[in-house]
Amino acid sequence: MAEIPNNNKPKKKIGFYWVYIVLIAFFIGSIVFGSTSSVKETTMTDLSKMLKEQDIEKIELINGKTAEIYLNEQGMRKYFPNDTKQTFGKTPNYTLKVSEDRLYTKVDEAQQGLSNPVEVIPIDRANFWGEIIGWLPLLLIIVFWILIMRRMSGGGSGMGGGQIFSIGKSKAQLYDQEKDNKTTFKDVAGLEEAKEEVMEIVDFLKNPGRYTRLGGKIPKGVLLVGPPGTGKTLLAKSVAGEANVPFFSISGSDFVEMFVGVGASRVRDLFKQAKEKSPCIIFIDEIDAIGRARGKNIMSGGNDERESTLNQLLTEMDGFGTNSGVIVLAATNRADILDKALMRAGRFDRQIYVELPDLNGRREIFEVHMRGLKLGTDVDKEFLAKQTPGFSGADIANVCNEAALIAARKNKENIEKQDFLDAIDRIVGGLEKKNSVITESEKKVIAYHEAGHATTSWMLEYAHPLVKVTIVPRGKALGAAWYLPDERQITTKEQMYHEMIATLGGRAAEQIIFGQISTGALNDLEKVSKQAHAMVMYYGLDETIGNVSYYDSTGQQEYSFQKPFSEKTAEKIDAEVSKLIESAYQEALRILNEHKDGLAQLAQKLIDKEVIFSDDLVAIFGERPWKHEERTFKRRNEEKEEKPEEA
Ligand code: ADP
Numbered sequence: 001m002a003e004i005p006n007n008n009k010p011k012k013k014i015g016f017y018w019v020y021i022v023l024i025a026f027f028i029g030s031i032v033f034g035s036t037s038s039v040k041e042t043t044m045t046d047l048s049k050m051l052k053e054q055d056i057e058k059i060e061l062i063n064g065k066t067a068e069i070y071l072n073e074q075g076m077r078k079y080f081p082n083d084t085k086q087t088f089g090k091t092p093n094y095t096l097k098v099s100e101d102r103l104y105t106k107v108d109e110a111q112q113g114l115s116n117p118v119e120v121i122p123i124d125r126a127n128f129w130g131e132i133i134g135w136l137p138l139l140l141i142i143v144f145w146i147l148i149m150r151r152m153s154g155g156g157s158g159m160g161g162g163q164i165f166s167i168g169k170s171k172a173q174l175y176d177q178e179k180d181n182k183t184t185f186k187d188v189a190g191l192e193e194a195k196e197e198v199m200e201i202v203d204f205l206k207n208p209g210r211y212t213r214l215g216g217k218i219p220k221g222v223l224l225v226g227p228p229g230t231g232k233t234l235l236a237k238s239v240a241g242e243a244n245v246p247f248f249s250i251s252g253s254d255f256v257e258m259f260v261g262v263g264a265s266r267v268r269d270l271f272k273q274a275k276e277k278s279p280c281i282i283f284i285d286e287i288d289a290i291g292r293a294r295g296k297n298i299m300s301g302g303n304d305e306r307e308s309t310l311n312q313l314l315t316e317m318d319g320f321g322t323n324s325g326v327i328v329l330a331a332t333n334r335a336d337i338l339d340k341a342l343m344r345a346g347r348f349d350r351q352i353y354v355e356l357p358d359l360n361g362r363r364e365i366f367e368v369h370m371r372g373l374k375l376g377t378d379v380d381k382e383f384l385a386k387q388t389p390g391f392s393g394a395d396i397a398n399v400c401n402e403a404a405l406i407a408a409r410k411n412k413e414n415i416e417k418q419d420f421l422d423a424i425d426r427i428v429g430g431l432e433k434k435n436s437v438i439t440e441s442e443k444k445v446i447a448y449h450e451a452g453h454a455t456t457s458w459m460l461e462y463a464h465p466l467v468k469v470t471i472v473p474r475g476k477a478l479g480a481a482w483y484l485p486d487e488r489q490i491t492t493k494e495q496m497y498h499e500m501i502a503t504l505g506g507r508a509a510e511q512i513i514f515g516q517i518s519t520g521a522l523n524d525l526e527k528v529s530k531q532a533h534a535m536v537m538y539y540g541l542d543e544t545i546g547n548v549s550y551y552d553s554t555g556q557q558e559y560s561f562q563k564p565f566s567e568k569t570a571e572k573i574d575a576e577v578s579k580l581i582e583s584a585y586q587e588a589l590r591i592l593n594e595h596k597d598g599l600a601q602l603a604q605k606l607i608d609k610e611v612i613f614s615d616d617l618v619a620i621f622g623e624r625p626w627k628h629e630e631r632t633f634k635r636r637n638e639e640k641e642e643k644p645e646e647a
Helices: 018-031 045-054 073-079 099-110 126-153 192-206 210-214 232-243 260-275 304-319 358-368 381-387 393-408 417-429 440-459 493-516 520-538 567-594 596-609 614-621 635-642
Strands: 058-064 068-071 094-097 120-124 173-175 222-226 247-251 282-287 326-334 352-353 466-470 481-482 611-613
Touching: 018 126, 045 068, 045 094, 045 099, 058 099, 068 073, 099 120, 126 520, 126 614, 173 210, 192 210, 192 222, 192 232, 192 326, 192 352, 222 232, 232 247, 232 282, 232 326, 247 260, 260 282, 260 304, 260 326, 260 466, 304 352, 358 381, 358 393, 381 417, 393 417, 417 481, 440 466, 440 493, 440 520, 440 567, 440 614, 466 614, 493 567, 493 596, 520 567, 596 611, 596 614
Parallel strands: 058 120, 222 326, 222 352, 247 282, 282 326
Antiparallel strands: 058 068, 068 094, 173 247, 466 481, 466 611
């Protein structure tokens, strides 16, 4: 998925620190102001004595609990002869915790017979800090409640989040073409057919009149279908950029929340916002999150929410007038599981397939992403495109970035070819783990295992040609063989079979050389089993089962407990699968036995050098006798050149 620039102003995150700070302030405040601990406490006896000797100016009784005693000048001289702080008359000199009645009685008692007795002045003084501390628990509960509410409505991030009240607002992000970085078709490499199709949409948005004049209707929805990272988001963005209209982007899963009815309300809100900005484009990424076929999932009952969201989407797409200028683009990599109602005419009636890039496409994507890079002279895009079959646009973007990082780590001035190759290796196999601990005997097993793959694939006509083999552990793999797969459109039974043999070559080599097999082949076995199952069950490539396919392109089978075949057939399938795998394994054994010397040489070379290339295999086994027609993908472009464009 593309990185989505956040066009909401980056909100300053207020942590919970302020809560702590306020609490601490309360605490300190209550200590400092709430108590008069700096004033000495006295006793009733002393007070009586002071009263008798007429040392007291006044007595204040605070809130009927505490007596605050102020001395007169005579008293000050007696008890505080060096009163540096000059507290005389300003602050009480003594305090005394005492009940109202006792104080009055004692004061009267002590002053009996005196000419001008001191009176007790009752004072009500609000204890501010005490009060606040009393309210603190309630305050905390309120703060806590607010925090919980914020959490529930999406952490307060993004549009519409923040308060519980805006939970039904759509979370779509709006890109305004004037403000934000503009993506245009120039940024999208390859994808010629797809571009041509979306070009039409740009035209609809730019000159709607041209189409509606004749009574035609502008399409409302376009579905972009293709594997992840092939540039669907990019394409949608570039449509908005080319047409110069606002672009709302949202992911299918953003509609779904834990509350029932929220999804539908978000859909409504999204379309309302979009209509205000019309003409514009709404882009819904991963639409399968809500667009899955309805009522098929018997497993979960909590499906209603998604269904009602989908229903709302269908209604909205029907509802907004065709000429209102809102076009919905949606992306998915699983068009097969989408609800049929979504695809009917008038909704997403156009589908654009965005495929993994071919050789030319990859070269162009390299070009796009190399624009900003400082390249060395030896970087050859053509070569890199050939090295990256099966890579998506996002992978290639990643390769370019990774290469730049690798070169920077080596303090290079330019990014060189080797940096790109390292980046490709890293992306294919994960990070090299040069210092993982491997014993000599383990290393030998790994070397023979990889050499087994290399040898079998070298000897088989249809196995993918090898590029390099390494026994440097990477990611989770202990060793790896790199192949350059043919970019086939269809695969024959023989080709699949050859691939299986090559995949089993690793285990076969272990068997031949060491007489025992190891757990190291897990990955291979998984791959082979899946392939064999696919051959038998899906592609109808097995004679016993015949031309039957149990493949379900609608994805409904995932939810059903029943198999679409009988027990008897299941047994047959199992038997055929293991027969297929077994015969491939025997074939691998046969090939390796035949080339045992070569295998040993190769393994030794691997142990010595850790990495070997196809040249090393040529040196040992000689050139492969088969020359396959090379796919160049030039044809299409040449045709274009030959035919001058008819304007
Ligand atoms: P998708 O939506 O299909 O998963 P994205 O559009 O998010 O894929 O692609 C991810 C990134 O891959 C893009 O931001 C872009 O950098 C790169 N990319 C993918 N396809 C292309 C392409 N055809 N041309 C240039 N860059 C591409």
